Amino acid sequence: MSSKEKPTLGGTRIKTRKRNIAAPLDPSAFADAVVQIYLDNAGDLELISKSIESTDLNFSRYGDTFFEVIFTGGRTQPGTTKPDEGERHPYSIIDCAPQRDAILPSVIYIQKILRRKPFLIKNLENVMQKFLQSLEMFEENERKKLAIFTALSFSQKLSGLPPETVFHPLLKDNLVAKGIVLSFVTDFFREYLVDNSVDDLIAILKRGKMEDLLVFFPTAKRSPEGFSEHFTKEGLIPLVDYNEKKIFEVKVKEMKSALTTQIQEEADVAEVIENMKQRVKDAKLPDLEVVRIMWDILMDAVQWSGKNQQQNANAALRQVKTWAELLNTFCTNAKLELELIYKVQIQCYEDAKLMKLFPEIVRSLYDQDVLAEDTILHWFRKGTNPKGRQTFVKALEPFVNWLEEAEEEE
Numbered sequence: 001m002s003s004k005e006k007p008t009l010g011g012t013r014i015k016t017r018k019r020n021i022a023a024p025l026d027p028s029a030f031a032d033a034v035v036q037i038y039l040d041n042a043g044d045l046e047l048i049s050k051s052i053e054s055t056d057l058n059f060s061r062y063g064d065t066f067f068e069v070i071f072t073g074g075r076t077q078p079g080t081t082k083p084d085e086g087e088r089h090p091y092s093i094i095d096c097a098p099q100r101d102a103i104l105p106s107v108i109y110i111q112k113i114l115r116r117k118p119f120l121i122k123n124l125e126n127v128m129q130k131f132l133q134s135l136e137m138f139e140e141n142e143r144k145k146l147a148i149f150t151a152l153s154f155s156q157k158l159s160g161l162p163p164e165t166v167f168h169p170l171l172k173d174n175l176v177a178k179g180i181v182l183s184f185v186t187d188f189f190r191e192y193l194v195d196n197s198v199d200d201l202i203a204i205l206k207r208g209k210m211e212d213l214l215v216f217f218p219t220a221k222r223s224p225e226g227f228s229e230h231f232t233k234e235g236l237i238p239l240v241d242y243n244e245k246k247i248f249e250v251k252v253k254e255m256k257s258a259l260t261t262q263i264q265e266e267a268d269v270a271e272v273i274e275n276m277k278q279r280v281k282d283a284k285l286p287d288l289e290v291v292r293i294m295w296d297i298l299m300d301a302v303q304w305s306g307k308n309q310q311q312n313a314n315a316a317l318r319q320v321k322t323w324a325e326l327l328n329t330f331c332t333n334a335k336l337e338l339e340l341i342y343k344v345q346i347q348c349y350e351d352a353k354l355m356k357l358f359p360e361i362v363r364s365l366y367d368q369d370v371l372a373e374d375t376i377l378h379w380f381r382k383g384t385n386p387k388g389r390q391t392f393v394k395a396l397e398p399f400v401n402w403l404e405e406a407e408e409e410e
Contacts, residue, residue: 028086030062031075035087038069043091045109053116063123070110071127098144100152100191107152114159125165132169135180143180147187154204155195163208170216177218185216186234198238213243251283256297263301269325276326288339290330295343298323304353313357317364324368337375340365342385349388358388359395373403 034057041047059066068076073095074088096102114121128150135143153161170181192201205211214222221230224247231239258279262272280290302319305311320327331337341362348358365371380400383389 027062027065027075030057031065031069032086033057034066034069035074035089038089038091039087043089045105049109049112052113059117060119063120064126066120067124067127070106071131093145093149094138094142096145098141098148100148100194103145103148104152104156107149107156107158111156111158118159121159124159125161128161129165129169132166133172135170135175135184136178140183143184144187147184148191151188151191154192163204163210167205167208167210176216179218181216182218182221182230185213186231186236189236189239190234193236193238198242201239202242213239248283248285251279252285252289252293255279255283255285256293259294259297260301263297263323269323272323273326273329276330280330287330287332287336291336291339292343294327294330295340295347298327299347307353309353309356312353313360316354316357316361320361320364320370321368324365324370327365327370328368331370334372334375334378337371338379338383341371341375341379341383345383345385345389345392346387348392355388355391356395358392359399362396363399376400377403 033055034052037048037051037055041051065075068074069089069092071093072088073090073092075086093103093106096106110124114124131138131146135146138146150161150166152158154163170176170184172181175181189201192204202211205213214227217226217230220226224243227243228240231237231243255276258275259272262275276290276294279285285293298319299316302315304315327340331340344358344361344365348354348361362371362376366373366376376396377400380393380396383393
C-alpha cells in the first residue's frame with residue numbers, strides 16, 4: 001500500500017451525509033406557486049396571507065423571490081428588475097394605483113407576514129436594496145409607487161427597513177445626476193409628512209446618516225437656493241423652513257466661534273466690528289439675536305473668580321469698558337438696548353456669583369453710552385421679564401433716583 005493511500009475497512013461502503021446533498025434551486029417553481037396563490041384568491045391580501053401561512057413552500061430558501069412576486073407580480077431576472085419567464089399576477093405593488101390607499105394594504109400585509117416569518121426580514125431588505133439601486137429601470141409612475149411604499153413602511157414601522165438600507169443605495173452618481181433620486185425622495189418626503197412631523201423625518205435621515213439633504217440633488221442644483229426653490233415648488237414648505245433654520249444655526253455657530261477667538265486674542269475693536277458686520281449681513285441675523293450673542297460671548301470670555309465678588313465685579317466692568325464700542329455699534333435703538341438689559345438681568349439671576357453685580361453692570365453700560373437713560377428708566381418702571389426683577393429693581397433704585405434727580409436739575 002502506498003504511503004499516500006489512507007487505510008479503509010474492508011467490506012464497508014462510504015455513505016454521503018444527507019446534509020451534503022443539495023436540492024437544486026428552483027425559484028421559478030416557487031414563484032409560480034406564490035403567483036397561483038394570488039390568482040386563486042383574486043388578490044385578496046387577507047386570504048392570501050392565510051394561504052401563505054398554511055402552505056409548505058420553502059420561504060427560507062426563496063425569500064427574495066417571494067418579495068419580488070409581491071412587488072412586481074412575478075419573478076425578476078437574476079440581478080435585474082426585468083420580468084422573468086413564468087406566470088404573473090396583476091395585484092402587485094407596481095401594478096396598483098400610485099396612492100396611499102392602494103399601497104397601504106400591502107404594507108400591512110407584509111408586516112403580518114414578517115411577524116409570522118421574521119426570518120424573511122433580510123430578504124425584504126435585499127429586494128428593496130436591489131430595486132432602489134435600479135430605479136432608472138422603472139417607469140416614473142412605478143418609482144412613485146416605490147417611494148410611497150417606502151414612506152408608508154417607515155410610518156407603519158415596518159420591520160426590515162433600516163434607514164441606511166433605503167437611503168444609501170440611492171446615492172449612485174448616475175441616479176443622482178439624472179434627478180431620479182431627487183424625484184424619489186420628494187415623493188417619499190411628501191407621503192411621510194402626511195402622518196409625521198419634520199422632526200420625525202429628520203430623525204430617520206439622521207439614523208440613516210443622511211442629514212445633509214443636498215446629497216440627493218444633482219450637482220448643478222446643490223445649493224441652499226436650489227433646495228428652497230425645489231421644495232417650495234413641491235409644496236414642502238416645512239422642509240424649506242427646516243433647512244433655513246439649519247443654515248441659520250450653522251452661521252450663528254460660525255459667528256460665535258469667530259467672535260470668541262477674536263475676543264480671546266484681544267483683537268483690535270475696529271477689526272472685530274467689521275468682522276461682525278459682515279457676518280451679520282451674510283447670515284441675515286436679526287438685530288435682537290446679534291445683541292444676545294454678543295453679550296453671551298463677552299461674558300463667557302471673562303475669567304470669573306469662584307468667590308471673590310470684587311474680582312468678579314472688576315472683571316465684568318473691565319469687559320464692558322473694553323468692548324463698549326462693539327456693543328454700541330449694534331445697540332442702535334431703545335428696543336435693542338432694552339434687550340441688552342434683559343440679557344444682563346437673566347445672567348445675573350441665573351448665576352449666583354453675579355447676582356449682586358446687576359446695578360454695577362447697568363451703571364457701567366450707561367457710563368460707556370451703551371444704554372440710554374430713558375431705556376434704563378423704562379426697564380425700571382415697566383420691565384416685563386420677571387426673573388429676579390423685584391431684587392434687581394430694589395438694587396438699581398439708588399442709581400435710578402440719581403438719574404431722576406439729574407433730570408430734574410437739567
